[in-house]
Amino acid sequence: MVGMRDVAKEAGVSVSTVSLVVNGTGYVSDDMRAKVEAAMHELHYIPNELARNLYRNRTNTIGVIVPTILHPFFATLTAHLQREFAKRDLKTLLCSTADAATGESEYVNMLQRHMMDGIIMAAHTEHQPDYWTSINRPIVAFDRILGEGVPSVRSDHEAGGRMIARQLIGSGARHVVLVGGPRSQFAEGTTFPTVRYHLTVEQMTAEAGIACDYVEAGSVTDVVAHEATAAAIFQRYPDVDAIVGSDVVAAMALQEAERRGINVPDELQIIAYDGTMAAELAGKRLTMVRQDFAGIAAALAEQMDQQIEAENGSERSGQAGEPSNASESAQPGQVVPVSFIAGETTR
């Protein structure tokens, strides 16, 4: 492997000079520069980033922790994040907790070993907030609250809930079924902001005198489970006339409805929450509440930037041991708007 030393020798200059030329920093005479560049070409020199990483204590890599990239929701999120990070010359390390046998803590471990510069946390975690706040490295959460000092970004799920409820009420729905995660996540002080759309729909339909039942969907990881969930809805609630759930659930519900000869949207309305590509592949164009993935990714990347900058800053000035997460002043959570897109599955 040809290194800077070889280039320096070939060009008859010092290693420092080669470094200056490679990095375009500092002043180098045109004469020297030419000699060095010639030598670099001659030897096909390619700088080794690992040495730089060590010196800077930086990898320019961000880990994106998601349950699985097989799910369109997380694929979409990840794709948009990669775009944002690439703009900032940051690489995206795919960290899924369901696809690999690697839990979040192993990824956090890698963060602490400086294998990455930061983590976007968008997967489930059993850890208590004090776990997350004690890590003391750049972490930004998506759609969950990991504790004081860990900035977080989420969609405006309350608004999403209102949009859905308004549609259902306005179209004369009588019996709504909501599909979502484990009901245990709905406890007071939940760290899952997503539940807010469910809660909003439940509240508004109740006020309007509309029946609203809740069905727990299978794991986000398992598509087959969603199929079973869809079938179960019709069995358990034969008079259901509106189903609300994630794209995947909505698509499966539509498929099941067609199979049972139920007319959509006349007899049954379906609303998909998320608005990924999955919603476009269904049997009809699904009506949906679309999350603004581009906006979410931009906000997450922005927060990550700040976290990283704060870390660099505090390293220079702050005392080593003091555990102080960056940007204490961070909002409890940045909120990104959602939008309602009427399709062929509502009336």
Place this chain on the structure above:
Amino acid sequence: MVGMRDVAKEAGVSVSTVSLVVNGTGYVSDDMRAKVEAAMHELHYIPNELARNLYRNRTNTIGVIVPTILHPFFATLTAHLQREFAKRDLKTLLCSTADAATGESEYVNMLQRHMMDGIIMAAHTEHQPDYWTSINRPIVAFDRILGEGVPSVRSDHEAGGRMIARQLIGSGARHVVLVGGPRSQFAEGTTFPTVRYHLTVEQMTAEAGIACDYVEAGSVTDVVAHEATAAAIFQRYPDVDAIVGSDVVAAMALQEAERRGINVPDELQIIAYDGTMAAELAGKRLTMVRQDFAGIAAALAEQMDQQIEAENGSERSGQAGEPSNASESAQPGQVVPVSFIAGETTR
């Protein structure tokens, strides 16, 4: 930041001893080990992987180059790859060429700068084979041929084509429309093995006296384009009674058929090629040819392992400058079987 030196000082031993304890290599007396471990705990020591990386000239990271992870095909491939790599303690760097403004050559550049240990190439490239063979670092191609010495893995597309043709012929199809990539890729000596399933179907239907037209789909990146493609098929070929295309195309074709009141499968059969989750979300359970993603990922990872091992080996023994890609003896391409799964869209 607390380093090995601090631990050594605290424990009253040398840095070498700390290193031995951390790595569990070599012999260390229980006495020393205990002292070191106590000190590590005391100081909350966490090893910095960057230094190791530099010494080993390794990152344990593999870049996966795909057009976009938004497409279920590549999401599925990537998810399975990550699983395989994780088993081998390798991390997965997401390298998409369409989501970010980063082309393959930038990723190759990163490979050469030792920001990763290898690349799985599954995206389009304009480069000639001599570009790829001259890189001289671990590269494994998926579903494309990048030149002598670059191992490659693909599905058995001929078999896939035969399965499709048999179904169509057996069910009495009269007018088949195949949807696929730009026809220019079909030239003699193409580096795109995928076209073999199209060619096989065309040949077999021709022999059976069945009409078979080819429609170019939009970019793999663009889902909306697929919708337009689907609509165009029905306009251009009003008597079409069988459509074959990727999951996404098939799903959109089904949607369009239902919209036009065309009965599937009685009047129109649809076969999806790939067999990702996208095929399950469609209006009906699509009949499909499923690629064995797990098998593909395993084969790719296996080849990558060999490439990396070969690189390490040649580094020790071989002379530096000699460009010689690992495993010259690699097969022209490893072939993974596909399977036919009957759904509700064929008869």
Place this chain on the structure above:
DNA sequence: CTGAAAGCGCTTACAG
């Protein structure tokens, strides 16, 4: 079994 030393390939003050 343990320690002093050299080195991974680069960067950055610091003299000149």
Place this chain on the structure above:
DNA sequence: CTGAAAGCGCTTACAG
């Protein structure tokens, strides 16, 4: 403007 030196944090022969 250029070079010699120290150092990023760890690993690994090599003496003892």
